[in-house]
Every structure is written in C-alpha cells, then in structure tokens.
Amino acid sequence: MSIDPNIDPNIGANAAFQRHRNELDITVGAPSQRLSVVVAILISGVVVAAVFGSGAMRDWAFELTLDAIPGAELVFAAADTWHRWMDWLGAPDVFDAIHAWIERWRLG
C-alpha cells in the first residue's frame, strides 16, 4: 500500500507529525550495506560471541582451560585485585565518614 498522492498529508493533526518526520529518522544520510556484508558481520559476530561467551566453546576452541594458560596465576591475581578495587569503590565507609563529619559540623 502506498500513500495516495491525492491525499494531502499536511492536514489537521497530522501536520505536526509531518513537520518533525525527518528529524526523527535516524537513517537520513546514513550509510547502508548489502545483505552479503550484513550476513558476514552477523556470522563473525556470532562466532566471536559464542567462542568468548561460552566456557565450553572457549575450551573446545583452544583445547585448553584457563588454568593451563601460561601465567594464569598472574591473570587470577589481577582479577582478584580488580574485584577488591570494585568492592572498595562500592563501599560506603568513606562517604559515611564525610556525612558524619557534616553532621557533627551541623549539630555543633
């Protein structure tokens, strides 16, 4: 079905919609791709996501477990440090101290 050329779309309540129609189209001036390119993108995306996203696939792809990677201890130590740092970032102690100080100041 196509819009009837004899019908004026700029009537009544539709006028406001028509005025802003192009502003809201994210594809105006955007580059497009061919289907074969899109298929290549999706296949490579699926393969990478499957290999890195699934433990079983990762082990199968590399035929080794993470423990067997040379220097795995270093990797795990780095991961531990990262998690400790995240815990610290998530801890309210520092801000509780600041709040307590403000309260002491407020209450004299």
Next chain:
Amino acid sequence: MLFPTLDFGLFFLIVFAIAWSVRGSPTGRKSVLIVASYIFYGYWDWRFCFLLGFSSLANYTAGLWIDRLGDARQRKLVLIVAVVINLGLLAYFKYTGFFIESLNDAAYSLGLERELPFLEIILPVGISFFTFQGISYVADVYRRVIPASRSVLNVLLYISFFPQLVAGPIVRAQIFMPQIEKPADPNRIFASIGITLILIGMFKKVVIANYLATEMVDNVFFDPFFYGPIDLLLAVYGYAIQIYCDFSAYSDIAIGVALLLGFRFQKNFNQPYRAQSIQDFWRRWHISLSSWLRDYLYIPLGGSRAGPLRTRLNLMITMLLGGIWHGAAWTFLFWGLLHGLGLVVERMLGWGRSAARRPAWQKVLATVLVFHFVCLAWIFFRSEDFATALTYLGGFANFSAPVEFATPFIIGLLLVGLSFHFVPHDTVERTASVVRRLPPVAQGALGGLLLVVIDALGPEGIAPFIYFQF
C-alpha cells in the same frame, strides 16, 4: 522473550535468515514476519495471540468500512465503534481491577459493607502499545491520511511486528505500511547503525539500568523510611537514569532489530534530560507516545486553538490520560497531573517559547530545574502507592539516617547514564560511520566481543523491561 537473552538472539538469527531468503515475495516475507511475531508474543502466553489477532482484524475491518463509506457521519460512527472496541479491550484487561478496588475503597469510606468481587485479570504484555497503534491506524484512515489496507496481512504485521510489539515505539501506519508493501531491498540495509543501536541498548539495559535497580533503586523505593536525604536523592536520580536506560534501551534494540530486517522506525528518545522546559522534555521523552497523545487526543480536543482556558484544560486532560495509560494506579494519574500542571504553568509564564533566546546560564539553570521537576514526578511514578511516595518525600528531612549509597560505583553509574544526554546528538550515526570503515568480519568480531563484555559487566540475571508492565 526478552531482548538481551540467548533465546532472543537465536530467534532473531532464524527470523533474519528466513525473512531475507523470501525477500522476492512480499507476501511470503510478510507471512514469515507475522508468524515470527506471533511466536514471539506467544512465548509469554500463547492465549493472548488470539487477542492480538482479534484486535488486528477489528481494526482491519473498521479501516475498510470507513474507506468505503462516503457519508461523513457514518464514517465517524465506525471510527467511534473501532475506538470503543480498542479502548474497551484495554479497559477490561488493564483497568477492571483498578476500578473495582477504587469502588470498594469508596464504598468502604462511605460506610458500605458490601464489596464487589475482586477479578484477577492477567495483563497481556504490550496491550497499551498495540491498542494505540490500532487506534492510530483507523484514525488515519478516517482522516484520509492513509488509505485503508486491502491486505489483511499488512494490518496483521503492522499491529504485531515483534521488535515494537511489547514496549514500542508506537509506530505510525503511514511510516510502516509503505515499507511493508515495497519489496525488501538487499542492497540498502542500515546494519552499522542497527548493530550500534543494539549494542548501546544492551549496555544501557544490562549494565546501567540493571545495576542501578538491583544495587540501589529497588531497595530505597521498597521502604524509603530507612533512608536519609542523600540516599533518597541518589535513588531518585538513579531511577531517572534507570528508567531512561531501560526504556530507551528497549527502543534502541527495537529500532536496531527492525533496521536489520529492512524496516525503519523513528527515534523514540532524544536526550530527554537536557530539556529546558517541560514541553521540551515531552518532545524528547517517549516521542512516539507524546506525539500520539498530541495528534490523537490533544489536537482533536481543540489543542491550543480555543483560547487559553480551553488549552490548559486540554493539556491537563491529555497528561492525565497519558499518566493513566502507564498503569492502573492513582500514582500514575498523579504523575500525569504533575506534568500537566507543569505544562500549564510553563505556558502561562511563556517559558517554553523564550527558551532559545535565553543566555547560557539560564539554559543550564532551566535544564537543572526541569530535571529536578521530572525527578519529583518520578517519585510518584515509581512508588508502590501514595503513602510510600509521601514517606519518600518526608525522608528528605531524616538527617539521622546513615548514608549508604553515596559510593563511587553508584555515582559513576549515574554519571555514565547521564552522559548519554550530553554527547553530540548524532553520536550513534558517527560511531556507525567509523565502524563501517572496518572490514565486515572485523565489524562482526568487534560486535560479538562487545556483547560478551557487556554480558560480563552486568549483574546476574536480566530484569524485565520496566515498560512491559504498561
């Protein structure tokens, strides 16, 4: 079936492959997409597929009927019948329980003992969205903006197309119908933008919205009594960012998925928290709903053409109905009332019109004020009931409570969520253009890797999108 899940990923890949393989046959492609959409919808509760089908067929029939009638009064009568059917379905499934409960409360307060029986009606996912699409279709046929569709497949697909079916955007027939009728063009797929939108949407939902909900917002809104002003302030900022990242993420993914299937939807969010007036906010937030309310409610009521008093009344009616559209609760109605009052006051003071001519500091101040007004309204929107909302507001005077959520992690999440509003408005398009220069395999590998990283960054499990309940 939630977007950021493996189930949906596999479902989409199958639909993508089949829909593009039958691209030579518009009827075949439409049929594939209709079947896929009904499978997608039936994944929640297959019984509601009949409701979806009934709604589509009723609007299809009404459209044809209006198109055939020459007499203006008869056309209007059919339009009214169609709107009543659409709103009747919505009212039954969404508001029956609310009306019975409200009537019982009113009877109890008048000292009447007798209670109406409580009906437990399951709310079909997305009913508010597909009902509004149905109304816009028959109203546009009535206004002769579009001709009625002769093909039932067109209307079935328009109402049920799975990317936008359960949480919008509310797509107009005049945008969607011409795209269905044309054969899909395999040389013109906006894949880079689509994939960029999907990844941005996944990040917003899986990382920011989920963390803010689970780490802070849900706890504080569950019982705000125990929290002090800093936590309450952070939680309402958090909810403002959460609902934006949740809902705009759904829209981003829906638009991206539709683009990969060869369909274009319009933008649904345009950096809403940088709005300088309430009117500006509604031009940027849930654009498909606000423009629907403008075109199918506010303007038919008379808009701003019937004098200042009538304009204010029209604004209030529109926003109150917009509020109750979100959910069957007094808190949503009050949320709509607050926004309606905001629009009326703004119009009376002429703030909206003078926005562009203001000096820079006034623009910044206006943005901050509008954001805080919107946050105030979010408290009522998010709270379980009025009592909780009032406890929340009362908590701003509770200085004795310790601060729990003012952590770098939470503040970091808020800043990242807010940063989406202050990057150039065409960031997605620019990012897509840069990514597109890479070889296709590298583009896909980058996308796949980012998907894994986003999944790893987010908390365990995926909460349903907030707008599913509407």
